[in-house]
Amino acid sequence: MLLLRAAAQEDSIQQRIILIGDAGEMRNGINPVVDAVRRNFKLNEGKNTVLFLGDNVYPLGLPSPLAKNFPKPAPYWTTRSTS
Numbered sequence: 001m002l003l004l005r006a007a008a009q010e011d012s013i014q015q016r017i018i019l020i021g022d023a024g025e026m027r028n029g030i031n032p033v034v035d036a037v038r039r040n041f042k043l044n045e046g047k048n049t050v051l052f053l054g055d056n057v058y059p060l061g062l063p064s065p066l067a068k069n070f071p072k073p074a075p076y077w078t079t080r081s082t083s
Helices: 032-041
Strands: 016-020 048-052
Touching: 016 032
Parallel strands: 016 048
Antiparallel strands: none
16 A cells, blocks of 8 residues: 655745736725735735735826926935035
């Protein structure tokens, strides 16, 4: 008689990054994209990171840069006088 033992595979994933392009809006408390991620990954594990890459400014979008209340962008760097 031949006995075979199945050894449990160790999870070799150290860090997982889940990229979501545009998840859209929630409707009636349901978001199909986010719900699919929740079904397929254990998000409470410390090895999962979710990045939302899409349009995250629902529902009105960004204001026009010509609008009076449009914020001025911060400078990328500041110059310092060495004297």
